Amino acid sequence: MRNLKFGFAISIPRSINMDTADNRLLKQLEEEVPSFKRCMNCGACSATCSARQFTDYNIRRIHSLFRMQQYQDLENELKPCMLCGKCTLVCPRGVNLRSMIMNMRKILTDPKRKDNE
Amino acid sequence: MRTIAIIGAGPAGIEAASVLAAMEETEVLLFEKSATTLDNLRDKAFLFPDFSSAADLVEIMEAKLDRDNIKLHLSTAITSVVSTSSATEAGGIMAWELQDASGVRYQADAVLVTTGYKVFDAHRKEELGYGIYPGVITSIDLEKKLKEGKILNAVGDTPKKIVFLQCVGSRDEKSGNHYCSKVCCVTAVKQAIEVRKMLPEVEAYVFYMDLRMWGGGFEEMYREAQEKYGVRFVRGRISEAASTFDGKIQIKSEDTLVGLPLKMSADLLVLMVGMEPSEGTKTLTHQCNCADAYGFATTVNPHLRDNETAQPGLYVAGSCKRPMSINDSLTDARSAALRIAEYLK
Ligand SMILES: Cc1cc2nc3c(=O)[nH]c(=O)nc-3n(C[C@H](O)[C@H](O)[C@H](O)COP(=O)(O)OP(=O)(O)OC[C@H]3O[C@@H](n4cnc5c(N)ncnc54)[C@H](O)[C@@H]3O)c2cc1C
Ligand code: SF4
Numbered sequence A: 001m002r003n004l005k006f007g008f009a010i011s012i013p014r015s016i017n018m019d020t021a022d023n024r025l026l027k028q029l030e031e032e033v034p035s036f037k038r039c040m041n042c043g044a045c046s047a048t049c050s051a052r053q054f055t056d057y058n059i060r061r062i063h064s065l066f067r068m069q070q071y072q073d074l075e076n077e078l079k080p081c082m083l084c085g086k087c088t089l090v091c092p093r094g095v096n097l098r099s100m101i102m103n104m105r106k107i108l109t110d111p112k113r114k115d116n117e
Numbered sequence B: 001m002r003t004i005a006i007i008g009a010g011p012a013g014i015e016a017a018s019v020l021a022a023m024e025e026t027e028v029l030l031f032e033k034s035a036t037t038l039d040n041l042r043d044k045a046f047l048f049p050d051f052s053s054a055a056d057l058v059e060i061m062e063a064k065l066d067r068d069n070i071k072l073h074l075s076t077a078i079t080s081v082v083s084t085s086s087a088t089e090a091g092g093i094m095a096w097e098l099q100d101a102s103g104v105r106y107q108a109d110a111v112l113v114t115t116g117y118k119v120f121d122a123h124r125k126e127e128l129g130y131g132i133y134p135g136v137i138t139s140i141d142l143e144k145k146l147k148e149g150k151i152l153n154a155v156g157d158t159p160k161k162i163v164f165l166q167c168v169g170s171r172d173e174k175s176g177n178h179y180c181s182k183v184c185c186v187t188a189v190k191q192a193i194e195v196r197k198m199l200p201e202v203e204a205y206v207f208y209m210d211l212r213m214w215g216g217g218f219e220e221m222y223r224e225a226q227e228k229y230g231v232r233f234v235r236g237r238i239s240e241a242a243s244t245f246d247g248k249i250q251i252k253s254e255d256t257l258v259g260l261p262l263k264m265s266a267d268l269l270v271l272m273v274g275m276e277p278s279e280g281t282k283t284l285t286h287q288c289n290c291a292d293a294y295g296f297a298t299t300v301n302p303h304l305r306d307n308e309t310a311q312p313g314l315y316v317a318g319s320c321k322r323p324m325s326i327n328d329s330l331t332d333a334r335s336a337a338l339r340i341a342e343y344l345k
């Protein structure tokens, strides 16, 4: 049950190279959801998340990767999210996670995506 | 008339001198090994937690010495402190004799040691390249640049990326310092904000193991650094730094929050050097049998008698005891002055 996957493979990068990273998507997200900047990576969001209980889905890790400008496959990784908003309720830094997730999806699936991947 | 000798004219020594000198029938001898007082403030631009000017604080502190009964001895390093009588002989009060580096002796009824700290010598962490690559600097070097109002990279251009590394020489078995230096986390946040104010285009990254925002307003400053100044925080300790062909600094770390190795090049790598006991502190604490494992001064009781040593009449205050901020050093100095006043009553 724990490792249930939704018909897609998770392929996160094996290392982070900040010199080739592209901060434009990150900046776009920070403009749309300014509260995202305040995150202190405590993990309360992923701890409370129902999707996290049953799958590998980890919203804390996803937004950490986004912050490190590692966008590879994140739109797939975000799929299990049900937008229930529990994470937003518990966040001690007042990050609007629901809005963050919706905006991440929008930015990542935009046909005119800024980093032209 | 009673004479109190204070060793070290940093914030703690000056504060204690001014409190004690306000009492009647008192003379304070204040010794400073350097040619100027307050050297650890003079090399700073703005201070946490309120970004106030270090130069202004120096001026205010200097003015406190403007009393006839404070005798300031500059360029006078005290090398020895011994008690010359037993408590009973002197009617309950020990007599003390100090000696400076040129052999001159001074007598006092009580002694306060405020010999402070020195910064960790970053050359000792060879893998971080300080003294090898010009792009690697310390927080003290950056503070001087902030003071001059000019920050340039190794090849004389405006930097685009600045990386701060916490805990250099602190929390590190290899440096022999297991303790946390307490001031460097907030100093990195403060300096990153200042850099972003001065150079709004620069990207600032802080590599940390924990962010220790213990003081009033510190956590808020951290939030503001993220929210208002866009400073980026990465959890991981930089293991090594090397130079690239174009004078940049390539760093290796692990982003422990995502569990991936990380590489990055930056124009400047700023090492947040920790606090160690100054040479004067080490000499005097060892001589007076109150040195801890590092050479900081220990006291009789950390709660109730935190300025007293085992020897009556010998007191300690400020960052010669452990890493401390300025306001903690000043508070500690005032508390030591009160203890000394009670003792000499
Ligand atoms: C990078 C960095 C940035 C910092 N920024 C801030 C900040 O923004 N805000 C803040 O609150 N704190 C800051 N601090 C901490 C601050 O510097 C200390 O809290 C403060 O200087 C401690 O005061 P002190 O009097 O205990 O010791 P010191 O300032 O070290 O003074 C001790 C004095 O004793 C003298 N001395 C030593 N040995 C002898 C001897 N044998 N004989 C005679 N004299 C002797 C020394 O020359 C020195 O003048 C910073 C520290 C560092 C490392
Ligand atoms: S709960 Fe909030 S602060 Fe904590 S990791 Fe999640 S978004 Fe960040």
Ligand code: SF4
Binding pocket: A045, A048, A049, A050, A051, A052, A059, A080, A081, A082, A083, A084, A085, A086, A087, A088, A097, A098, A101
């Ligand atoms: S909104 Fe998504 S990420 Fe947040 S708790 Fe619900 S399922 Fe989890």
Ligand code: SF4
Binding pocket: B166, B167, B168, B170, B171, B179, B180, B181, B182, B183, B184, B185, B186, B210, B211, B212, B272, B274
């Ligand atoms: S204050 Fe921060 S940077 Fe300094 S030693 Fe402690 S944890 Fe490390």
